[in-house]
Amino acid sequence: MPDRRLIEQLRPPKKQVDFKRPYNWLHENEPGVDGRILSVNTLFLTNKECSFKCVMCDLWKETLDRPTPAGAIPEQIRFGLEKLPEAQMVKLYNNGNFFDKKAIPPQDHAAIARLLQPFDTILLENHPKLCNSSVLEFQRLLHGQLEIAMGLESIHPDVLPRLNKQLTTDDFKKAADFLMKNGIRTRAFVLLNPPFCTDPRENIEWALKAVQFAFDCGVDTCSVIPTRPGNGMMDRLLTEGSFVPPTLKALEETFDRALQLDQGRVFADTWDLEKFSDCDDCFSARKERLERMNLQQKVLPRATCINSCRSMP
Numbered sequence: 001m002p003d004r005r006l007i008e009q010l011r012p013p014k015k016q017v018d019f020k021r022p023y024n025w026l027h028e029n030e031p032g033v034d035g036r037i038l039s040v041n042t043l044f045l046t047n048k049e050c051s052f053k054c055v056m057c058d059l060w061k062e063t064l065d066r067p068t069p070a071g072a073i074p075e076q077i078r079f080g081l082e083k084l085p086e087a088q089m090v091k092l093y094n095n096g097n098f099f100d101k102k103a104i105p106p107q108d109h110a111a112i113a114r115l116l117q118p119f120d121t122i123l124l125e126n127h128p129k130l131c132n133s134s135v136l137e138f139q140r141l142l143h144g145q146l147e148i149a150m151g152l153e154s155i156h157p158d159v160l161p162r163l164n165k166q167l168t169t170d171d172f173k174k175a176a177d178f179l180m181k182n183g184i185r186t187r188a189f190v191l192l193n194p195p196f197c198t199d200p201r202e203n204i205e206w207a208l209k210a211v212q213f214a215f216d217c218g219v220d221t222c223s224v225i226p227t228r229p230g231n232g233m234m235d236r237l238l239t240e241g242s243f244v245p246p247t248l249k250a251l252e253e254t255f256d257r258a259l260q261l262d263q264g265r266v267f268a269d270t271w272d273l274e275k276f277s278d279c280d281d282c283f284s285a286r287k288e289r290l291e292r293m294n295l296q297q298k299v300l301p302r303a304t305c306i307n308s309c310r311s312m313p
Contacts, residue, residue: 004053007164010232015062017046019072023062025080027087031265031297033185033220038121039087043080045073047103050096052127054165055195056153058231059095067102074111081115089121098124099134106134113141123147123187128167128175136182147220148179149187154194155210162196169213176217187221188214192254193246194227195237200250207254208261215263224258225269226251226276248276248286255290256299267294279309 017023024044032038049063077092098104104112116122121144126135128150139146152172154160160167176186190210193203211222226246229235237243255268268290277283282305289303 004164007053007055007233010236011060012232014060014065017062017064019046019064019069020075020079022046022076022080025083027084029295030089030267031295032089032121033265035297037295038089039085040089040091041081041084041087041119042091042093043077045076045092045094045104047073047094047096048100050103050127051100052096052165054151054153055163055233055237056191056227056231058228058234061231063095068105070105070107071111073104073108074115077112077115086118088119089123090116090119091123093125096125097127097130099126099130099132099138109138110141113138117143119144121145121147121185123149125149125151127151127165128172131175131178135179135184139182139184145185146183147185147187149189149223150175152188152210152214153191154197154206155213156194156197156206159194159196159206163194172214173217176214176219180218185221186217186219187223188217188219189223189225190214191227192224192251193244195234195243198241198244200244200247203244203246204250204254204257208257211258211266212261212263215261219264221265221267222258223267223269224251224254226273228272228275246276247278248273248283251276252286252290252302255293259293259297259299265297270294279305279307281305281307282309 022043023046026042028040029037030040047068049060096103126148155169179186190207192207197203214222229238234243258266270290273287282303285303289300293300
């Protein structure tokens with residue numbers, strides 16, 4: 001397993017960020033647990049880098065090298081929400097763990113909660129091992145429904161221990177149980193084609209097994225994320241043959257079959273999706289299909305290609 005020092009040594013430079021500003025924000029829609037389409041404001045917060053150095057992670061690129069100053073996160077949220085329209089749901093993505101005290105100072109929790117009062121649902125991301133009493137204390141400050149998104153990544157017995165995530169499937173299940181018993185909804189991130197599993201068919205099957213495992217744990221929602229190169233470590237593993245990027249066709253099959261489980265919401269991550277396409281002629285139609293499926297939560301007819309490319313089933 002690559003060690004922490006090697007993971008950090010292979011990184012390209014970080015981007016310049018301002019601790020007083022979120023590094024991005026957007027307005028989008030997604031279906032709620034009852035099927036109704038919700039308006040969503042998403043803020044990408046600037047804070048201290050995650051303490052877990054996962055092999056596949058590239059989220060550190062827009063983080064701070066030092067603990068987040070007190071007052072910075074409420075200011076970022078205030079600034080970002082002023083740029084966005086009203087919404088029913090807010091997502092606070094912070095490239096790590098909301099309940100890492102060095103990332104989001106606990107003394108800012110009350111101010112953050114006041115800013116989130118207008119929202120019916122508040123989604124935060126957090127490592128399963130950091131789902132503890134701090135989550136419950138923050139929940140008590142909120143007016144809306146709290147939802148925690150956790151990275152499950154994979155349940156492959158040879159892959160998960162090598163991701164440097166310091167997580168087991170038991171850890172994930174315990175966290176999900178803890179959150180649900182306290183009225184907190186849960187969401188899982190699942191990787192398609194994580195490193196250390198290089199057979200294309202196996203990768204699809206293991207991603208589906210991870211989705212099923214998450215639903216068996218009581219998770220409401222699963223997001224399937226194509227694993228990307230570009231963080232240094234993943235590029236080395238690609239060169240060594242220990243990582244094979246997924247194809248758009250593989251994501252389509254995985255998403256179709258995960259939706260057909262009909263056990264909860266499933267989303268396909270379409271960010272930077274063109275990296276996984278091998279045909280410019282049909283890419284736009286295929287991306288649009290995935291985005292419509294994200295909203296409608298049902299399998300739609302596959303797009304066709306004017307050139308009958310090999311990407312078609």
